[in-house]
Amino acid sequence: MSDTGLIVRIAAKGDGVTADGRHMPLSAPGDRIAEDGALIHGPEHVEPPCRHFPECGGCQLQHVGDDAYARYVSDRVAGALAGQGVAAGTVLPAHVSPPETRRRASLRAMRMGKHVVLGFAEEGSHRIVDMEMCCILHPRLFVLVAPLRGLLGSMIAERSAAHVRMSLTDQGVDLLLEGVTAEGLAAREALTEFARAHGLARLTLDDGYGPQACWEPEPVTVSFGGVAVAFPPYAFLQATADGEAVLADAVRPAVEGVAAFADLFCGLGTFALTLGAGKAVYAAEAGRDLVLALKASAGRSGRKLAADHRDLFRRPLSPDELNRFGAIILDPPRAGAREQAAQLARSKVPVIGYISCNPGSFARDAVTLIEGGYRLESVKPVGQFRWSTHVELAGIFRR
Numbered sequence: 001m002s003d004t005g006l007i008v009r010i011a012a013k014g015d016g017v018t019a020d021g022r023h024m025p026l027s028a029p030g031d032r033i034a035e036d037g038a039l040i041h042g043p044e045h046v047e048p049p050c051r052h053f054p055e056c057g058g059c060q061l062q063h064v065g066d067d068a069y070a071r072y073v074s075d076r077v078a079g080a081l082a083g084q085g086v087a088a089g090t091v092l093p094a095h096v097s098p099p100e101t102r103r104r105a106s107l108r109a110m111r112m113g114k115h116v117v118l119g120f121a122e123e124g125s126h127r128i129v130d131m132e133m134c135c136i137l138h139p140r141l142f143v144l145v146a147p148l149r150g151l152l153g154s155m156i157a158e159r160s161a162a163h164v165r166m167s168l169t170d171q172g173v174d175l176l177l178e179g180v181t182a183e184g185l186a187a188r189e190a191l192t193e194f195a196r197a198h199g200l201a202r203l204t205l206d207d208g209y210g211p212q213a214c215w216e217p218e219p220v221t222v223s224f225g226g227v228a229v230a231f232p233p234y235a236f237l238q239a240t241a242d243g244e245a246v247l248a249d250a251v252r253p254a255v256e257g258v259a260a261f262a263d264l265f266c267g268l269g270t271f272a273l274t275l276g277a278g279k280a281v282y283a284a285e286a287g288r289d290l291v292l293a294l295k296a297s298a299g300r301s302g303r304k305l306a307a308d309h310r311d312l313f314r315r316p317l318s319p320d321e322l323n324r325f326g327a328i329i330l331d332p333p334r335a336g337a338r339e340q341a342a343q344l345a346r347s348k349v350p351v352i353g354y355i356s357c358n359p360g361s362f363a364r365d366a367v368t369l370i371e372g373g374y375r376l377e378s379v380k381p382v383g384q385f386r387w388s389t390h391v392e393l394a395g396i397f398r399r
């Protein structure tokens with residue numbers, strides 16, 4: 001057989017691709033497309049660990065072995081940089097989060113007659129795959145799936161969709177139920193009994209008229225660098241604890257020996273607090289509830305931290321503001337930080353630690369920074385969303 005049908009890599013959206021550019025869904029590097037179109041599995045094609053794969057929308061690449069998946073994570077980063085003509089000094093080995101470590105998830109629920117279907121939504125459709133097992137969710141989240149079906153049976157209208165959003169916090173699981181109606185005393189008692197029986201940290205109900213707390217025996221927090229921050233229901237949290245630690249470690253060299261740094265797009269202060277002990281930190285973020293939570297906890301902890309409610313797309317820090325800091329950390333949303341990168345390119349800041357959830361917008365912003373005189377010293381590819389096509393990274397730029 002010729003090598004023309006050999007799958008040589010995985011494309012960004014998860015299809016295997018041959019050297020001559022043919023795409024094959026659900027194939028792995030080393031597989032072959034036979035002349036009749038059948039797929040012959042190679043040594044890196046593995047048995048998917050979950051019985052719901054590939055119908056469930058949670059994972060796209062469970063049929064790919066661990067080494068091939070780590071290469072995919074690295075290649076996504078290297079490919080995005082090469083596509084923009086960006087050279088990185090060092091591409092560090094990819095980190096991939098282990099199975100069953102995802103500490104934050106948004107599931108869909110729908111009632112079909114007496115049964116509540118609960119799971120991730122199937123890729124590209126509104127069909128929900130009823131989850132009986134899950135290889136990515138933290139067991140403390142997964143253990144709630146079956147009991148939630150029972151609870152929600154009388155609280156969701158027939159065929160109307162609801163969302164179950166779960167986060168693992170310092171106090172346990174924080175549960176936000178959206179599109180769920182609990183009318184009357186019995187329904188309210190069922191909710192609090194559920195929260196008590198399952199040791200929830202908090203249960204919040206949003207029936208379409210805004211979130212109402214139903215259960216929160218003690219204030220719910222997440223901790224960064226030993227500082228507990230009040231956690232708004234389903235606020236942003238890095239997807240896994242190990243992923244968060246790897247991203248922080250990857251940009252740590254940027255703030256070493258620096259007296260003052262800024263953390264832009266800071267969320268609840270993940271990097272500001274993890275990296276900021278003993279330093280003066282300015283943290284900026286557009287989410288008002290996140291900024292207020294960070295401000296209050298930093299004040300109580302005695303950290304030297306100023307938290308600013310600021311839209312960094314419309315009002316990025318100017319070169320004069322940036323030049324007050326020895327380093328800048330930034331972690332923008334998927335769109336990247338086009339406006340802030342343009343200001344950084346005109347600044348004199350010696351070092352930038354850029355964390356990104358989108359290799360494409362990172363590479364675009366890298367071009368701006370390099371044109372402004374920075375060099376990309378290192379990048380660390382991170383697969384926090386194991387078995388998915390969602391790839392993250394952290395890079396260090398110096399001038």
Ligand SMILES: C[S@@+](CC[C@H](N)C(=O)[O-])C[C@H]1O[C@@H](n2cnc3c(N)ncnc32)[C@H](O)[C@@H]1O
Nearest residue numbers: 265266267270285286287311312313331332333
């Ligand atoms: C990928 S999250 C990172 C949050 C934080 N660094 C962390 O690791 O937990 C991106 C953050 O950017 C914030 N954000 C989105 N658009 C923004 C804007 N225009 N200006 C400032 N912050 C924004 C979001 O609210 C979110 O907290």
